[in-house]
Amino acid sequence: xxxxxxxxxxxxxxxxxxxxxxxxxxxxxxxxxxxxxxxxxxxxxxxxxxxxxxxxxxxxxxxxxxxxxxxxxxxxxxxxxxxxxxxxxxxxxxxxxxxxxxxxxxxxxxxxxxxxxxxxxxxxxxxxxxxxxxxxxxxxxxxxxxxxxxxxxxxxxxxxxxxxxxxxxxxxxxxxxxxxxxxxxxxxxxxxxxxxxxxxxxxxxxxxxxxxxxxxxxxxxxxxxxxxxxxxxxxxxxxxxxxxxxxxxxxxxxxxxxxxxxxxxxxxxxxxxxxxxxxxxxxxxxxxxxxxxxxxxxxxxxxxxxxxxxxxxxxxxxxxxxxxxxxxxxxxxxxxxxxxxxxxxxxxxxxxxxxxxxxxxxxxxxxxxxx
Amino acid sequence: xxxxxxxxxxxxxxxxxxxxxxxxxxxxxxxxxxxxxxxxxxxxxxxxxxxxxxxxxxxxxxxxxxxxxxxxxxxxxxxxxxxxxxxxxxxxxxxxxxxxxxxxxxxxxxxxxxxxxxxxxxxxxxxxxxxxxxxxxxxxxxxxxxxxxxxxxxxxxxxxxxxxxxxxxxxxxxxxxxxxxxxxxxxxxxxxxxxxxxxxxxxxxxxxxxxxxxxxxxxxxxxxxxxxxxxxxxxxxxxxxxxxxxxxxxxxxxxxxxxxxxxxxxxxxxxxxxxxxxxxxxxxxxxxxxxxxxxxxxxxxxxxxxxxxxxxxxxxxxxxxxxxxxxxxxxxxxxxxxxxxxxxxxxxxxxxxxxxxxxxxxx
Numbered sequence: 001x002x003x004x005x006x007x008x009x010x011x012x013x014x015x016x017x018x019x020x021x022x023x024x025x026x027x028x029x030x031x032x033x034x035x036x037x038x039x040x041x042x043x044x045x046x047x048x049x050x051x052x053x054x055x056x057x058x059x060x061x062x063x064x065x066x067x068x069x070x071x072x073x074x075x076x077x078x079x080x081x082x083x084x085x086x087x088x089x090x091x092x093x094x095x096x097x098x099x100x101x102x103x104x105x106x107x108x109x110x111x112x113x114x115x116x117x118x119x120x121x122x123x124x125x126x127x128x129x130x131x132x133x134x135x136x137x138x139x140x141x142x143x144x145x146x147x148x149x150x151x152x153x154x155x156x157x158x159x160x161x162x163x164x165x166x167x168x169x170x171x172x173x174x175x176x177x178x179x180x181x182x183x184x185x186x187x188x189x190x191x192x193x194x195x196x197x198x199x200x201x202x203x204x205x206x207x208x209x210x211x212x213x214x215x216x217x218x219x220x221x222x223x224x225x226x227x228x229x230x231x232x233x234x235x236x237x238x239x240x241x242x243x244x245x246x247x248x249x250x251x252x253x254x255x256x257x258x259x260x261x262x263x264x265x266x267x268x269x270x271x272x273x274x275x276x277x278x279x280x281x282x283x284x285x286x287x288x289x290x291x292x293x294x295x296x297x298x299x300x301x302x303x304x305x306x307x308x309x310x311x312x313x314x315x316x317x318x319x320x321x322x323x324x325x326x327x328x329x330x331x332x333x334x335x336x337x338x339x340x341x342x343x344x345x346x347x348x349x350x351x352x353x354x355x356x357x358x359x360x361x362x363x364x365x366x367x368x369x370x371x
Numbered sequence: 372x373x374x375x376x377x378x379x380x381x382x383x384x385x386x387x388x389x390x391x392x393x394x395x396x397x398x399x400x401x402x403x404x405x406x407x408x409x410x411x412x413x414x415x416x417x418x419x420x421x422x423x424x425x426x427x428x429x430x431x432x433x434x435x436x437x438x439x440x441x442x443x444x445x446x447x448x449x450x451x452x453x454x455x456x457x458x459x460x461x462x463x464x465x466x467x468x469x470x471x472x473x474x475x476x477x478x479x480x481x482x483x484x485x486x487x488x489x490x491x492x493x494x495x496x497x498x499x500x501x502x503x504x505x506x507x508x509x510x511x512x513x514x515x516x517x518x519x520x521x522x523x524x525x526x527x528x529x530x531x532x533x534x535x536x537x538x539x540x541x542x543x544x545x546x547x548x549x550x551x552x553x554x555x556x557x558x559x560x561x562x563x564x565x566x567x568x569x570x571x572x573x574x575x576x577x578x579x580x581x582x583x584x585x586x587x588x589x590x591x592x593x594x595x596x597x598x599x600x601x602x603x604x605x606x607x608x609x610x611x612x613x614x615x616x617x618x619x620x621x622x623x624x625x626x627x628x629x630x631x632x633x634x635x636x637x638x639x640x641x642x643x644x645x646x647x648x649x650x651x652x653x654x655x656x657x658x659x660x661x662x663x664x665x666x667x668x669x670x671x672x673x674x675x676x677x678x679x680x681x682x683x684x685x686x687x688x689x690x691x692x693x694x695x696x697x698x699x700x701x702x703x704x705x706x707x708x709x710x711x712x713x714x715x716x717x718x719x720x721x722x723x724x725x726x727x728x729x730x731x732x733x734x
Contacts, residue, residue, distance in 0.1 A: 060464035062436045066428040067469065075397045094396050096564060096593055098426040101617050102468020197462060226462055227620045247466060252594040256624060 002047035003081045008073040008111070009042040012061050012366040013301070016328040019145040020159070021152040036325070037061050037365075038301040038332075041068065041110035043118065045081045051117030052353040054303035055103075055110030056271040064103040064110075065366065071095070072107040073370040082122075084115045088277050101249040105274060112275025113306045117351035124349050126309070131280070133313030136345045141167035141192070141319040142338060143298060148172070150180035157184035157191070160324060164341035166190060167217060167319055173198050175210065182214050192243070194220035201231040205238050212239035218265050218294075220244060227253070229260035241265065246296035249273045254282050258289035269296035270310065271303035279310055297321040300336045302353040308335075309352065312345050331359025372411045372488075374442050377477060379434040380406040381427045381733040384668070385696040389523050393513040393538075396425050400512065402695055403733070404669040405430055406723060407476030409484060411447055417484030418722060420671035421476030422639040427733075429469040430476070437461065438473050448488065450481045454645045467617035471642055478643020479674045479719075486718030493677035493720070494713055497648070504710045505679045507690035508534035508559075510666045515539070517547040524548040527692055528556050531709040534584065534687055540565055542577045549581045559611070561587035568598040568605075575606030585633055587611040594621070596628035603630060611635055614664035618642070619649045626657040637664035638678070639671035647678060665689045673703045673719045680713040697731060699723035 014035045023032040039061040041053040055064050075094060079087055091108055098104040120127040128136075142160040147153050153170060157180075160168045167190035170181055181191045193216055199207065204222035211219070218241040223231040226247040236242040245267035248254055257263060268282045279295070286293045293314065297307040300323060308320050324338045332355050335346060346352040386402040393400050405427040407419035421430045441460065445453055457474055464470045486493045494500040509527035514520050520539060524547070527535050534557040537548055545560055552558065560583055566574070571589035586608050590598045593615040603610040613635035616622050625631055636650040647663065654661045661682070665675040666689055679686050690706060698704065703714045703721030714720025 056464075058463070059437060059461075060433065060470060063429040063433040063464075063469050066432045067426065070428045071396060071425055093564070093591065096615060097424075098396070099465060099468025099471070099617070100592070100594060100615060102465025102470060103429050104426065104468055106465070197459070224459065225466075225618060225620060227466065227618060247462060250592065250594050252592065252596075 001080065002045065004046045005043055005076050005079050005081050006046045007044040007369060007371040008076060009044070010065055010068050010073065010368045010370070011040040011042070011360070011364055012065055013038045013040060013332060013360060013363045014365045015332055015363050018326040018328065020156055020324065021145065021147040022149065036300060036327070038299060039064055039110065040301060041114050043076070043081065043111060043114035045118060049118045049121060051114035051121070052302040052351055053110040053112065053114030053117065053275070054271045054299065054301050054306070056106040056269065057299060060103055064106045065368070067103045067107045068110070069368045069370060072104065072111065076111055077371060081115055081118055084112065084119065084277060087115070088112055088274070101247070105249050106272055109271045109273065109275040109278070112277050113270065113302055113351065116276040121350040126345060126347060126349060127351055128309040128312035128345060131309065131313035135312050136347065138308055138311045138343050138345065139166055139319045140322040140341050140343055141165055141169055142324040143169045143321045144171055144324050146171040150176045153177045154180040154184040156324065157181045157189070161185055161189040163339060166341055167192060169194055169321065171196065175207070178211060178216070179214070182216065190217040192217040192220065195222055197221045197224045197226050199223060201228070201234055204235040208235050208238035208240040216240060218243040220267070221246070229257050229262040232262035233260045236262065236264070243267055243294065246272065251278070251281050251285065254285055258285065258291055263291060265292045265294050267294050267296040270306045271299065276306060276310070283314060292316065292318070294318055295321070298323050300327060301333050302351060304333065304336055305351045305353045308343055308345055329359050329363050331356030332363055372413055372447060373444050374447050375410045375412050377434055377439040377442055378408045379421065379431040379476070380408060380728060381423065381431060382406060382699065382728060382731045383733050384698060384731050386693050388512045388693040389526065390514045390516070390519040398425055402668060402693070403427060404667055404671070405476065406669060406728065407434065407480050409447065409477065409480040411484065415484060415487060416722065417447070417480035417487065418670045418719060419476040419479030419483065419643070420639050420667065420669040422472040422637065423667065426469060430472045433469050433473040434476070437470070438477055442477070447481055447484050450478065450485060451645060453481065454478055454642065458642070467615070467640070471617070472640055475639050475641065475643040478645050479638065479670055482644045482674065483670070483718035490717050492713070492715055493674065493718055494680035497678060497681040500680055500713065501683065502680055502713065504712045505676055506533065506685065506687045507706055507709050507711055508532060508536055508687040509692040510536045510689045511538060511692045513538040515544070517544050520544045521547040521551040523692065525551040528552040533557060533709065534559065536561055536689070538563065542574065545578055545581055554582070557584040559583060559585045559587060562589055564588045564591045564593045566590055568601045571602040572606040575602065575608045583608060585609040585611040587635070596625045596630040599630035600628045603632070609633065611662060614640065616641065619646060619653055622650050622653055626653070626659055631659055633660045633662040635662050635664040638674050639667060644674055644678060651682070661686055663689070666691045668695050668698055668704060669700055670719055673700060673714065673721055676711055676713055677719065697727050699727040
């Protein structure tokens, strides 16, 4: 059968990157974070078609790669690549016991994206058109690394604004950095804040109240633990828009998030939450609760392309989160760059991930093939 | 004292379930577990277990690449602090799954070390050793063949088990089990998330006269607590769930939905003893019975025994109905008259037999 999945290649790619500032803020007390890794999945069907996907991410890539190599990818061999919805349902039922939120779900996300890449190629359309969109240009927002220093934050905010970004997002957790960015952004550029779950509900409420008059676009993941949706809802009442979702991975958990009135903006991550299939369901669910979708995207490879495609396909305008970094080997994804505030999606059929294979090979730190 | 290293040792043991082995995630079921070994600077060793089965390669990788580097040099007595710090540091990498399993195994090993340092059994550390043995329930694997179900149900009843759990989804299989064990033995069924609420309610009606003590994980997907609550209400049956829950707030959602009568956190999955105790307390506050999931045969089972030994309530231990050859911790997990003795030694009270670990170590 031509559409049978015959082979799945797994590649861990590690690319040095620059962040336009000192690195010590990124992971205080740990070795500086100097390489951004991606776990790539390439699914091949018998008829010669091949699709790219990506599984989350960063410091768990070795673990997710082990899941893919030993458990999840072998399951997909011999299955019909066209039957995406049914395959994902069956795969979820096969693997749910190993974590509905974590590396196994990331593995499923990677394969799902690759199957959609193949489907769009087969249809002769860029993925966003297959999904019903027609807009080929998406605006980007600059997602900063954690700098720590308010002066560096201010300088990068000004630089991003000058480069045409309509929004910047900080990965900081101090009022000084928030206000520095707000001032540097002026009237034209929005500022969003991502604090990554540091505070108790009371601490978060106090901060949200303090910044409620400063016109930030959103305050992201203010409360520990990330699944304290009721806590987030209480923070939301202080008047600052609340965003969350990168740590939510099942449809029912998204539903609970929305029913708790926890967020103004939801941020599902295509390489964590189940790929394109899961993202479409999440978009629909969010719309039914009048929640905006601003997908999480702190990666540079097929996951970045997949997120761009989803945004381009959505009727509601949204910016594509773009890590404000320079990859020292840009050939790993020529479509990724943080120099301008807009991305033109490729018109080629499929996902639009067309790496320079020599560049990818140079940066490969691990690979395996399953067949 | 400080932690020198954390390592993961996968072990696969020969085992007999008195019938054909079922498939799990596309592969035949093995008796695999992932031992977690924590060594301190002064050479003391603590043992734990991370949820194994087919996913241990990922968990082992997480131990080696993330957990070990993160905890070296930390004080092994700071169990709660380490649990909190690593949960926060790695929360981005999955609130369930291999990272959480790794944290679970580490936590169990740290509690083992704490018991050894205090020269007390873990049950004493956890609030008092209220009993010297715990009653077990026989957790039968999925046989599918009704004759095999009946035969093994009778076998379990004859071995003195007062509660038997099936992993079957067919009414015929459940009926044959009830016929084989008679009316005096409690019978529960774990169906592992196959059905819609309607399908589950229909099965409840068809098995009404079989007097099931609980129905476990009846609906797909596992986190649909609203539908689970519907089955509980309309199926008029006690519901058990929790082995796939992700953190104690997930259990809170389950309880607030009115979804369960029995909460089943799994010590090797949920975040170790530290998180298991948190869920047990939450269950008490919501009036839900605590019935932890533990169909494994390593330090995770021993940890569960100690937790149950320290509970006020009498809670039966889930015990795999099988015969395992050469278990490195056999001394602590041998069943007699459907009860398991609570180990008396410090900590878990049973270090694995290293010769057997080496013999059955994978790779």
